Amino acid sequence: MGITERDRDRAAELRAWLTDGTAREIRERCGWSREMCAGLLDGVTAATIMKWELGRSVPYAKNAARYHRLLSDLRKLPEVPRNPSFGNRGAQRAEVER
Numbered sequence: 001m002g003i004t005e006r007d008r009d010r011a012a013e014l015r016a017w018l019t020d021g022t023a024r025e026i027r028e029r030c031g032w033s034r035e036m037c038a039g040l041l042d043g044v045t046a047a048t049i050m051k052w053e054l055g056r057s058v059p060y061a062k063n064a065a066r067y068h069r070l071l072s073d074l075r076k077l078p079e080v081p082r083n084p085s086f087g088n089r090g091a092q093r094a095e096v097e098r
Contacts, residue, residue: 003061003062003065006065007061007062007065008061008065010064010065010068010069011059011061011062011064011065011068013068014059014064014065014067014068014071015058015059015064017068017071018052018053018055018058018059019055021053023052023053023067023071024053026071026074026075027071027074029074029079029080030074030077030078030079030080031080032074033046034046034047034049034050034053037049037067037070040070041063041066041067041070043063044063044066044067049067052067
């Protein structure tokens, strides 16, 4: 099965998000790790997502469209509060320490 026109558009937008850092910003704002995202994208590893975010590789259109859909869903979630001593997942870790 080929890629749809809509998925081509999603892939193009994701590539722009990867270039300007928006993709990583969305993921981190919600407290999601690369591992968590990769777990929902069959055949994609956390290392692959890292390479995409760092500009070391470009996702194929199908994977780009799938990651775009995931990030679009994450954008709808509330932001996870940050704890400066723990980074993005600080709020979660600080809660565990109590």
